[in-house]
Amino acid sequence: MKRFIVMTVGWLMAVNSMGQQALWSADGIISPVINENRTVTFRIYAPAAEKMEVEGDFLSPTMVSTPVGETESAGKAVMTKNSNGVWEYTTPPLVSELYSYTFLNDGLRITDPNNVYQVRDVASVSNIFLMSGQPGDLYSVQEVPHGNVAKVWYPSLTMNMDRRMTVYTPAGYEDSERSYPVLYLLHGAGGDENAWSELGRAAQILDNLIAQGKAEPMIVVMTNGNASQQAAPGEAPNSMKKPALFVPGMMDGRFEQAFTDVVSYVESHYRTQADKAHRAIAGLSMGGFHAMHISALYPDTFDYVGLFSAAIHTDNDSPVYTKFYENLNRQFSTPPQLYWIGIGRTDFLYKDNAAFRSKLDSLNYHYEYTESDGGHIWRNWRIYLTTFVQRLFK
Incomplete structure (x- = not known):
């Protein structure tokens, strides 16, 4: 029994250590993180990427031509890569709202692998997050x-x-x-x-x-x-x-x-x-x-x-x-x-x-x-x- 307890404690310590190391790997990343000052931090592990951007409706929009006329498109921001291969971007403080976003991995649009909350609009799939307050609380x-x-x-x-x-x-x-x-x-x-x-x-x-x-x-x-x-x-x-x-x-x-x-x-x-x-x-x-x-x-x-x-x-x-x-x-x-x-x-x-x-x-x-x-x-x-x-x- 004593040996079992020692082995169990050792296993838990190893898992905890692995969990801390995973903070900078693909498994341990949390994204997005809503910070106390109402900024939002996005992270994605992509060590081979040469450029990573976040595209979302919380950024200044651009106007684009579509089959139905000129309309707004979500803005983009360039992310920064650290030495562990994790790309990161933090927004300015955001007002309450339901927001959507995707990543651009060297120009290829992808969803956030660390955010399971997604919606489909026509054929586009994007991630979402909610900022508290009004109207976010209503949604x-x-x-x-x-x-x-x-x-x-x-x-x-x-x-x-x-x-x-x-x-x-x-x-x-x-x-x-x-x-x-x-x-x-x-x-x-x-x-x-x-x-x-x-x-x-x-x-x-x-x-x-x-x-x-x-x-x-x-x-x-x-x-x-x-x-x-x-x-x-x-x-x-x-x-x-x-x-x-x-x-x-x-x-x-x-x-x-x-x-x-x-x-x-x-x-x-x-x-x-x-x-x-x-x-x-x-x-x-x-x-x-x-x-x-x-x-x-x-x-x-x-x-x-x-x-x-x-x-x-x-x-x-x-x-x-x-x-x-x-x-x-x-x-x-x-x-x-x-x-x-x-x-x-x-x-x-x-x-x-x-x-x-x-x-x-x-x-x-x-x-x-x-x-x-x-x-x-x-x-x-x-x-x-x-x-x-x-x-x-x-």
């Missing part, structure tokens, strides 16, 4: 009652296929007989039914705002707005393909025409308050475009409409779009309780949104409007969702 899991998030398949008779959506039910839904209002929340181009729950932190935002009494308990339905898809890439039959920004059926009118399938399924399978006063619809970018047209196509369905950095124009000649202003006139003959528009000052869709607001002004249609810093980015869309849901169903 974090807190000690509050939690709602549930389910991946739900429903039959779309209009599209002649089964499709999937993500449904958030608020804390207490399963244990009550109460009926709830519903927010239909739509993603942008390249997204799917996972986007708002993963990139948008919708469940955390709703949990925390409801717990604080700032938002009404509500069901949130996050659909897949790509009419050619049953579900997110890799999560439907024969769909394990590289995700793309542009896919068939994005903005051809089919999704809007089939949206009654979604509403019918939700109201027949969940306890909802099934009237205009208790339905809201909102979306970002392409999803804002969809929300704009769905709410006009079905003018008696939604009393709250949110357009987050919304796309405004399309070349498609679907009657859903060619008759938009005719539909809008019907919608505003009995105006929605809230028609809310938000966009960043450097968003490539800013001018289109300004022109649309001018059109609404010329028609004397009331809406509420907010501008924020930055461009076509998730940071803005999380803020817009936070602001919008606090205005619903009051």
Whole structure:
């Protein structure tokens, strides 16, 4: 027994020594490290690399040309290598937010091997971290009652296929007989039914705002707005393909025409308050475009409409779009309780949104409007969702 104890102590001492040595090896690195002064330190072990950079939305952005126009790209910072082959970079103090980043290893983009917290945006995978305070705490899991998030398949008779959506039910839904209002929340181009729950932190935002009494308990339905898809890439039959920004059926009118399938399924399978006063619809970018047209196509369905950095124009000649202003006139003959528009000052869709607001002004249609810093980015869309849901169903 004595020999066993001695051997055990010796083994533990060896492991502890190895752990200290591992601080400067690939296994012992912690990255990122959030320091007490609100700076953040990134580390990666790459002794053979000649240059290492960190690219993240906490750095000054650059403007780049994309297929949809000039938009912001995350900034870059050069990292420094020590004698042990560990590259390091420490940020200036950061304000509270959810941040994303990747590394560039001699120009090759890679994720941080020491950070398991990742998200996918279209075909790009990046790491994330949260800075405490506001709004970061709102995007974090807190000690509050939690709602549930389910991946739900429903039959779309209009599209002649089964499709999937993500449904958030608020804390207490399963244990009550109460009926709830519903927010239909739509993603942008390249997204799917996972986007708002993963990139948008919708469940955390709703949990925390409801717990604080700032938002009404509500069901949130996050659909897949790509009419050619049953579900997110890799999560439907024969769909394990590289995700793309542009896919068939994005903005051809089919999704809007089939949206009654979604509403019918939700109201027949969940306890909802099934009237205009208790339905809201909102979306970002392409999803804002969809929300704009769905709410006009079905003018008696939604009393709250949110357009987050919304796309405004399309070349498609679907009657859903060619008759938009005719539909809008019907919608505003009995105006929605809230028609809310938000966009960043450097968003490539800013001018289109300004022109649309001018059109609404010329028609004397009331809406509420907010501008924020930055461009076509998730940071803005999380803020817009936070602001919008606090205005619903009051």
